[in-house]
Amino acid sequence: MDRSETVFQDIVDGGGETAKLYRMGGIYVHVPFCLKKCPYCDFYSITDLSLRNAYMSALEKEIALTGQVPLEFDTLYMGGGTPSVLETRQVVRIIEAFMKNFNMRKGSEITIEVNPGTVSLQDFQDFRRAGVNRINIGIQSFQEKNLKFLGRIHSAAEAEKAVENARIAGFDNIGLDLMYGLPGQNADEWKKDLQRAVSHSPRHLSCYMLSYETGTIMDHDRQKGIFRPLPDPAVGKLFKITVAFLQDNGIVQYEISNYSDSPETRSRHNRKYWHFAPYLGFGPGAHSFVDKKRFWNHRDIHTYLSLLNQNRRPMAGQEMLNRNQQMTETIYLGLRTTGGIDIPCFEDRFRIGFAEIFGELIEDFKNRRFLKVDLERCRLTLRGMLMLDSIAGMFVENIPNLAKPEPN
Numbered sequence: 001m002d003r004s005e006t007v008f009q010d011i012v013d014g015g016g017e018t019a020k021l022y023r024m025g026g027i028y029v030h031v032p033f034c035l036k037k038c039p040y041c042d043f044y045s046i047t048d049l050s051l052r053n054a055y056m057s058a059l060e061k062e063i064a065l066t067g068q069v070p071l072e073f074d075t076l077y078m079g080g081g082t083p084s085v086l087e088t089r090q091v092v093r094i095i096e097a098f099m100k101n102f103n104m105r106k107g108s109e110i111t112i113e114v115n116p117g118t119v120s121l122q123d124f125q126d127f128r129r130a131g132v133n134r135i136n137i138g139i140q141s142f143q144e145k146n147l148k149f150l151g152r153i154h155s156a157a158e159a160e161k162a163v164e165n166a167r168i169a170g171f172d173n174i175g176l177d178l179m180y181g182l183p184g185q186n187a188d189e190w191k192k193d194l195q196r197a198v199s200h201s202p203r204h205l206s207c208y209m210l211s212y213e214t215g216t217i218m219d220h221d222r223q224k225g226i227f228r229p230l231p232d233p234a235v236g237k238l239f240k241i242t243v244a245f246l247q248d249n250g251i252v253q254y255e256i257s258n259y260s261d262s263p264e265t266r267s268r269h270n271r272k273y274w275h276f277a278p279y280l281g282f283g284p285g286a287h288s289f290v291d292k293k294r295f296w297n298h299r300d301i302h303t304y305l306s307l308l309n310q311n312r313r314p315m316a317g318q319e320m321l322n323r324n325q326q327m328t329e330t331i332y333l334g335l336r337t338t339g340g341i342d343i344p345c346f347e348d349r350f351r352i353g354f355a356e357i358f359g360e361l362i363e364d365f366k367n368r369r370f371l372k373v374d375l376e377r378c379r380l381t382l383r384g385m386l387m388l389d390s391i392a393g394m395f396v397e398n399i400p401n402l403a404k405p406e407p408n
């Protein structure tokens with residue numbers, strides 16, 4: 001038997017352990033197609049749309065090969081890539097396949113990411129009829145100049161139209177993605193995008209800092225000096241403006257890049273990643289996490305298609321997270337959220353005193369106004385969020401390498 005095929009057997013055999021960890025699961029579907037590659041993007045996607053039919057057959061086979069999973073699911077997230085480059089009947093097929101093969105709870109959050117250059121009113125209406133109840137629109141900016149720099153396929157007018165069409169089709173739970181920290185961007189320019197976004201009354205906003213990922217065209221151009229990145233202090237200022245501006249408009253930060261107009265409209269699916277709920281990923285490069293085990297698919301679509309053609313699951317690797325890896329993730333993921341690290345939960349899980357291992361570090365970060373800590377929570381201030389990676393890294397350096405019993 002292919003080693004990848006043992007994963008679900010382990011879950012089934014997990015018995016009491018599985019029961020203890022039982023929580024609602026999430027499903028992620030990676031749709032690896034885009035009309036054009038954006039120069040800043042390092043997500044896996046290809047522009048050869050002729051592979052869409054083969055992808056659909058392979059995805060349906062992957063779902064069937066996954067078989068019975070002893071979990072109940074309450075989210076389905078279609079991301080990418082650009083899921084909206086699929087034909088709507090294909091999106092409908094994906095939803096139906098999961099409804100049929102998995103124990104999807106009534107009222108599940110079903111999200112699709114769309115690119116404004118690829119959706120019509122009819123598409124939104126079809127998505128809604130198919131059961132999609134949450135739309136995430138990759139706007140990035142409402143300004144032509146920025147869209148051009150980011151290499152987006154859509155215009156500012158199409159961005160506006162997409163939000164209006166989603167609304168006309170009857171969607172209430174609409175989320176918008178924006179990007180800031182572009183070269184030369186000042187506070188007034190960024191506020192114009194925020195203002196345009198808020199004028200559409202979205203329930204959710206994701207505001208991402210532009211980052212220069214290794215291997216992307218944009219990173220290459222930056223290194224060649226084709227443009228000058230916005231200096232870090234200026235980016236930090238835009239971050240703080242974002243939090244304050246949205247808060248003034250009733251949209252509250254709950255994670256470093258995510259904001260919602262109420263606790264109910266926070267992304268149920270993404271919160272699973274931050275809180276160690278189980279999730280299964282389908283499609284090229286998709287990751288899964290169940291029972292402390294992480295496993296992931298081959299990223300290259302040709303390998304993915306070829307394995308499924310041979311009726312083999314497309315898994316590229318798996319690992320069992322040890323105690324230190326689990327602690328590391330708890331710290332990184334906890335510090336990303338405004339709720340921070342839940343200290344009693346951490347102590348219960350790892351059977352160690354939080355202050356006992358991190359006491360000195362906490363005092364230092366508190367004094368430097370990077371952290372707020374009480375008996376229940378350890379959270380980053382806004383100033384601290386700008387240093388997330390280095391602060392989390394220093395916490396991780398302090399994790400003792402003791403042979404302890406496996407966490408609960």
Ligand code: SF4
Pocket residue numbers: 033034036037038041042043045080081082115138
């Ligand atoms: S549309 Fe999205 S996934 Fe596709 S290349 Fe652009 S940023 Fe990446």
